[in-house]
Amino acid sequence: MNSPDIDALKTRHGERKTALELNAVSRVFSGRAVLKDVSLSVKRGQFVSMLGASGAGKTTLLRILAGLDQADSGRVRVAGARSVVFQEPRLVLAKRVWENVVIGHERLRATKPSALAALEEVGLSRQADGWPKTLSGGEAQRVALARALVREPKLLLLDEPFAALDALTRIRMYELVARLWRAHTPAVVLVTHDIDEAILLSDRIVVLSQGEISADIAVDLPRPRSRGDEAAVALRTRLLAALGVGQADAFQTASRDAA
Structure with a gap:
């Protein structure tokens, strides 16, 4: 059995073009x-979204990639430089934004x-000396993105x-993430429940079902989408x-969410 420990993907000359490799991970x-x-390979510069129902294993897989959890079997190899952005910004209120x-x-x-410099990239240089409690939800999440990117990761992990x-802030964040991804070219793995979000942002969409990859689909659509x-x-x-999920089921779910 291969070691479940995380190994850095490196050669004698530095990081490989592959940002992560999973081999039979359980x-x-x-x-x-x-x-x-689960076996998966993601190249440097690819944007991969992971879709799946609650309990499908998406967050568990992301936590393993981040080094916050450990596989029971299989091999996990990731880029040595990686950052994570969670659903909540997780800012320290007693410290200034910068x-x-x-x-x-x-x-x-x-x-x-x-x-x-990182705050300038996310449009928050004027708030650098402010306190987190003065920020809106979208601004706080932009600070979290700046915190991830200042480390110059080869692998950026986004957990919903x-x-x-809100809907308008989401659209602005999509545009920001896409711009930062193009500028810094890390591999990105995004965990999401939102199909449209995955389509708008991704090069590939991986579907997890009951702990297994049931689909791995290339998104070959011109940008912007x-x-x-x-x-x-x-x-x-x-x-x-x-x-x-059928179209009728999706429509009914969307109607309930909008009500």
């Missing part, structure tokens, strides 16, 4: 297999200038970072089928 909780022999960006990384050269935001585009609608239908 995770069991209380006798229940949450992940079952201090939150570099918290835990005081060894960064010219710490405050590094924080200011837009779920708590529109939900109403014919190809996007067709892809949405395909993903709904992969998730075991």
Whole structure:
């Protein structure tokens, strides 16, 4: 059996073009297999979204990639430099905004200038000396993105970072994340329940079902993308089928959510 420990993906000359490799990874909780022999490879610069029902294993897999959990079997290899953005910004209220960006990384050269540069990228340089409690939800999540990017990750892990935001703020965050991804070119793994979100942002969409990858679909659509585009609608239908959801069921769920 291969070691379940996380190994850094490196060569003698530095990081490889592959940002993560999973080989037959499994995770069991209380006798229940949450992940079952999952194998996945993501190249540097790819944007991959993971879809699946609650309990499908998405967050468990992301936590293993982040080093916050450990596989019971299989091999996990990830880029040595990785960052995580969670659903909640997780800012320290007793520290100023710029201090939150570099918290835990005081060894960064010219710490405050590094924080200011990252905040400039997310449009929050004017709030650098402010306090987290003065920020809106969207602004706080942008600080979390700046904190992730200041580390120059080769692998950026996003755990439903837009779920708590209103619809208009979500759209702005999609645009920001896409721009930052193009600028920094990390591999991105996004965990989401939102099919349209995955279609708008991703190069690939991986569907998890009962702990296994049931679909791995390339998204070959021109950017920027529109939900109403014919190809996007067709892809949405395909993903709904992969998730075991019919169009009528999806419409009823959307109607209840809008009510």
